[in-house]
Amino acid sequence: MPMVTLAELMAKAEEGKYAVGAFNCNNMEIVQAIIMAAEAERAPVVIQASQGAIKYAGLDYIVALARLAGDKTSVPVALHLDHGTSFEQCVQCISSGFTSVMIDGSKHALEDNIALTNRVLSVARAVGVSVEAELGKIGGTEDDIHVDEKDALFTDPEEARYFVDKTGVDALAVAIGTAHGQYKGRPELDFDRLAKIEQLVDVPLVLHGSSGVPDEDIRRAIEIGVRKVNIDTNLREAFTEGVREVISQKPNEIDPRKILGPAKERMSEIIREKIRLFGSSNKA
Template structure:
């Protein structure tokens, strides 16, 4: 199956009342784990690459891996740029075959965010490529994107309405209490704020920094309009757990396949768990 865009997946999720998982990839085993889980659960899936992933694996490798996986898959797969922080990088990803991109200009003033988002939309829309924007600042660290606790701020519902009206964006990442990376305690999401935002914008909402958020909280967020949920840290944890288990049992093992294979399986199990929480299983 050819790669699809994210707007198509999120519109179906909006109509069906579920969320689609967006899982970060860095190498072949991770792509295989994500696709394997989506196939097993008959779920649409978004595979996304961050700036760190692109630096590590290379843009051509990322695109080739995901495109190969999608072409042999029986479920819809989208390839998304996570946290694009420069116009040039976003355009480069579009040129290489990404079917969806995120322009993250949330650290800038509102009008500047609107301006740059519209510049990306002018390029992407004629090519049927989805664009995600962000409003509010989500705390934590994800590769090259760092937002301190002091800088982090929640999304204002009125600003969200104005932003959507000025851009016509079709999916919006919001800050309601999640953070990138591992949590030190249990995150508390501002569900009332989420409801207010959804009532104002009437488009699919994206939740970043969702690893470590309790399942019930994610389900409540979905009930209130979240349609795309980003997961990265949980996948890293599962993968490294698998590596550690192999090396603890067989410290002299030198075959990468025997080390990375079980790690891939651990990660696939975690993706399956998330897909079921999101309610996208059986929706392909």
């Protein structure tokens, strides 16, 4: 089926009180794993590409892989730019066929973030593309973007209301204690802050850095109002575990298909688990 927008997925998720899984892709095997899992679970899904993925695979390859996957499946699929940091990059992705983009202006002052977001919105709205923005800084490392723990600032609920009023974005990523990358210990999420934000804004909320967050915390965040949950690190872990296992058992194996095939299967199983956790199974 044709690609859908993030706004379409979020509207149904809000109606059904579940979250849609957004999974980062870097190559063909990851795209295939995402689609395999989504089809098996009959779930809507977001395939997203970061700056690092685009730099590694090439924008045209990412779009071609995702669009082919979307065309061949009967579940709703959105293609989303994860953590776009410039107007130019967002426009390039929109022009190339992304159905949704994230403009991450969280490093800027509030008014500058609003101005940048509105600039992207002016282009995206004209061609029916969704826009996600971020307010507050999510810790950890996301490709070339690094936020030290001491610099990670939680989202201010009143600022969130002001930001949404001034932009009207389709989704808002909030900082409540999650981080990109692998956790050193159990993350402590600020659910009171999340609930306050949910009360004050009327757009779907997004949880970044969700790999490694305990299942019960993910469920609680979704109950409060999170409608999109980003997963990347868990896929990287599953991929490398699958590859390492083959190499350790068969050190002389040289067939890429036999090395990457098990990694793809392992990623798909992880994605299916996440989809069930998010409540989006059988919501296609």
